[in-house]
Amino acid sequence: MTCTTETLVAAVRGLAGVVAEHRTELIDLDRAIGDADHGENLNRGFTAVLSALDSSTPDSPSAMLKLVATTLISKVGGASGPLLGTAFLRAATATAGQSELDGAAVAAALKAALDGVVARGKAEVGDKTMVDVLAPAVQAATEAAGESVAAVLAAAASAAEQGAESTIPLVARKGRASYLGERSAGHLDPGARSTALLLRSLANSAGAR
Amino acid sequence: MKKIINDPSAVVAEALRGMALAHPELIRVRPDPAVVVRADAPVAGKVALVSGGGSGHEPLHGGFVGRGMLDAACPGAVFTSPTPDQISAAVEQVHGGAGVLLIVKNYTGDVLNFETGAELAAAEGVDVRTVVIDDDVAVKDSLYTAGRRGVAGTMLLEKIVGAAAERGTDLDGCEELARRVVANLRSLGLALTACTVPHAGEPSFTLAEDEFELGVGIHGEPGRQRLPMEPADQLVARLLGPVLEDLPFAEGDRVLLLTNGMGGTPLVELYLAHGIAEKLLADKGIVVERRLVGSYVTSLEMQGMSLTLLKLDEELTELWDEPVNTAALRWGI
Numbered sequence: 001m002t003c004t005t006e007t008l009v010a011a012v013r014g015l016a017g018v019v020a021e022h023r024t025e026l027i028d029l030d031r032a033i034g035d036a037d038h039g040e041n042l043n044r045g046f047t048a049v050l051s052a053l054d055s056s057t058p059d060s061p062s063a064m065l066k067l068v069a070t071t072l073i074s075k076v077g078g079a080s081g082p083l084l085g086t087a088f089l090r091a092a093t094a095t096a097g098q099s100e101l102d103g104a105a106v107a108a109a110l111k112a113a114l115d116g117v118v119a120r121g122k123a124e125v126g127d128k129t130m131v132d133v134l135a136p137a138v139q140a141a142t143e144a145a146g147e148s149v150a151a152v153l154a155a156a157a158s159a160a161e162q163g164a165e166s167t168i169p170l171v172a173r174k175g176r177a178s179y180l181g182e183r184s185a186g187h188l189d190p191g192a193r194s195t196a197l198l199l200r201s202l203a204n205s206a207g208a209r
Numbered sequence: 210m211k212k213i214i215n216d217p218s219a220v221v222a223e224a225l226r227g228m229a230l231a232h233p234e235l236i237r238v239r240p241d242p243a244v245v246v247r248a249d250a251p252v253a254g255k256v257a258l259v260s261g262g263g264s265g266h267e268p269l270h271g272g273f274v275g276r277g278m279l280d281a282a283c284p285g286a287v288f289t290s291p292t293p294d295q296i297s298a299a300v301e302q303v304h305g306g307a308g309v310l311l312i313v314k315n316y317t318g319d320v321l322n323f324e325t326g327a328e329l330a331a332a333e334g335v336d337v338r339t340v341v342i343d344d345d346v347a348v349k350d351s352l353y354t355a356g357r358r359g360v361a362g363t364m365l366l367e368k369i370v371g372a373a374a375e376r377g378t379d380l381d382g383c384e385e386l387a388r389r390v391v392a393n394l395r396s397l398g399l400a401l402t403a404c405t406v407p408h409a410g411e412p413s414f415t416l417a418e419d420e421f422e423l424g425v426g427i428h429g430e431p432g433r434q435r436l437p438m439e440p441a442d443q444l445v446a447r448l449l450g451p452v453l454e455d456l457p458f459a460e461g462d463r464v465l466l467l468t469n470g471m472g473g474t475p476l477v478e479l480y481l482a483h484g485i486a487e488k489l490l491a492d493k494g495i496v497v498e499r500r501l502v503g504s505y506v507t508s509l510e511m512q513g514m515s516l517t518l519l520k521l522d523e524e525l526t527e528l529w530d531e532p533v534n535t536a537a538l539r540w541g542i
Contacts, residue, residue, distance in 0.1 A: 027409050035288045035428040036409040044218070044286070073325065074242075077263075077289040079318035082325055120321065175317045176430060178354035179347075183433075 001148045003101040003206065008064045009053065011205035016046035018201040019194070029190035033177040037078060038190040045076035045084075061101050065092035065109075079175055080191060083121050083130065090116030103152040107138070107145040110156060114138045121174065128172040128184065130191040133163040137199055150206040157196070157203035164188065164196040210410045217407040221264045221284055228271060232536045235275045242295040244302060245271040245282045251305040252280070256374040256383045259299045260312035260367060262319055263288040265406070266427055269364055269506045272537030278371035279312075279535075280305075287406050287509075288428045290318035296326025300335055308336035308380035310387065312367060314359025315343040336380060340387040342366060344394040344517065346455045347424025347433055360427050361469040361506040362394040362517045365529075368538060372531035386528075390519065395452045398515030399444060400425040400432065400471060404508050423447060427471070427508045441478075445485040448516045453493070456520065460494035463521045465529060470504030471513035479503065479514060486516055499529055505537065 003011075019026075019042045026039030049071045058064040065088050073085035094112035095101055101109070114134040123129040140159035144152045167189040172178040177189065214220050222240065229238035237246050251257065260270045261283025270282035280303035283291035300309050309330065313323045320341060327337045344362030348354055370387045378386065400422045403412040406429065413429030416422060421444070424432035439447075458464060468483035470476070483502045490497055498521050506515075519525070532541030 031409060031411070031413050035430050036406045036413050037286065037289050040218075040408040041286065041289055074292050074294045077285045077292045077318065077322060079290075079316075079321055081292060081318070082321040121317070173354065175355055176428070179358065179426060179430060179433075181349070181354070181433060 048075040086116040087113035107141040123174040128170040130195040133195040153203035157200040160196040160199040257303040268537030275535035277533035293325035297329035300330040372528040393520040396517040400513035402512040404511035463498040465519040467517040471511040472507035473512040
């Protein structure tokens with residue numbers, strides 16, 4: 001099973017639904033070690049993505065990813081806007097010219113997204129950020145790259161969820177939680193949580209077909 | 210949560226509408242993307258100063274737009290940095306042909322968004338420079354954090370560099386001056402209560418009646434240390450000590466002292482604290498050459514305060530004294 005423009009549009013609508021559903025949870029996580037805006041900012045961004053989809057119809061998977069990227073960059077603000085926006089932008093570039101994505105293309109797009117986030121935010125694994133989720137997800141996706149899109153995303157989502165859990169004991173070294181020093185330990189990182197939620201949502205959309 | 214608001218997601222837009230009506234002679238507000246610009250912008254031949262950041266710190270930054278200070282401010286959502294399109298729109302509207310200096314508080318989101326905004330503006334051929342402010346001594350500046358935060362000292366930099374730009378200092382000169390201010394600027398804050406972000410609906414943290422938070426930021430983010438409540442003499446000493454040690458400030462130095470309220474602390478307490486700070490500085494032989502007391506860089510309704518010291522030289526003192534005409538700071542006009 002491959003991913004077409006149509007299925008990707010549906011998956012993106014699914015992302016918006018998941019973000020709206022978890023808005024309060026993400027705000028609460030962010031309140032503990034940040035500034036209580038993560039759920040609100042992502043929800044504002046993905047709501048804008050839905051509005052953008054009402055007025056334009058992407059003609060390729062790459063165009064869909066790019067629409068998400070530019071909308072998040074211009075509507076979200078904070079660190080998550082440019083970082084998630086960059087992730088989608090790099091994924092758009094990695095998939096340019098392809099009308100359908102197979103498992104290998106999805107794995108490559110995830111790898112490009114990770115590289116973009118690392119280049120932009122300069123975080124490493126262990127810093128208690130979304131990189132702790134994306135890095136293992138990319139590794140799992142790469143290992144599953146010969147399989148279907150659904151299998152690649154399912155592997156990525158499971159690794160992502162473990163990655164998110166792994167941030168709980170960590171002391172933050174990047175982002176606003178780093179100001180807390182040792183007091184950031186014992187909390188799930190909100191950016192890690194939202195990244196894992198997004199990957200699980202993509203996997204669910206792919207698996208449902 | 211009890212606030213004078215309608216829809217939590219419309220707070221910034223509605224506040225900007227009111228601000229534009231309150232200060233028609235000083236500013237114009239462009240709604241989408243949201244930018245506050247000087248009424249007479251662009252000023253031909255003058256270096257333009259653009260700052261911005263999350264809303265909720267009023268009067269920072271919009272209250273400092275006007276002659277002798279900022280040319281534009283980009284207000285983000287509450288406690289959320291503005292987006293790149295706001296920043297590039299601000300640059301476009303105030304660029305007077307002499308270049309633009311972006312004044313950015315050191316937070317991950319602000320730095321990322323201003324970087325992208327600067328790229329967009331540079332692609333339009335505008336000479337854009339960026340100065341990042343990191344005056345908060347509460348955060349250890351190491352490889353293991355996002356670095357020190359930009360806090361109340363930001364407004365002192367905006368005033369001083371704004372005066373230089375108004376005098377006709379070129380972009381290189383303004384940039385170098387800004388870096389000099391950053392190098393001589395240190396702050397530390399404390400909170401007695403948390404604040405409630407409108408869309409979150411609950412306080413960002415809770416402090417017991419007998420506790421305070423030392424080293425608090427300006428976003429309702431918890432500080433580094435929670436301590437039992439103390440009398441003002443001790444609280445002020447706890448703020449001043451790390452600030453003095455950090456630069457370090459020494460006997461004979463001339464300084465500007467900003468005693469800043471976090472939004473919910475009355476002026477009577479700020480004056481009380483200011484008096485203690487001046488006394489402590491006098492005891493150490495540090496000369497308070499200029500001072501400012503009030504709530505200028507706030508954290509919504511948080512009760513608390515910060516102290517900022519800027520080491521002055523003759524040029525910085527002169528620039529501080531230059532006329533300024535903004536909603537929140539006005540003299541010499």
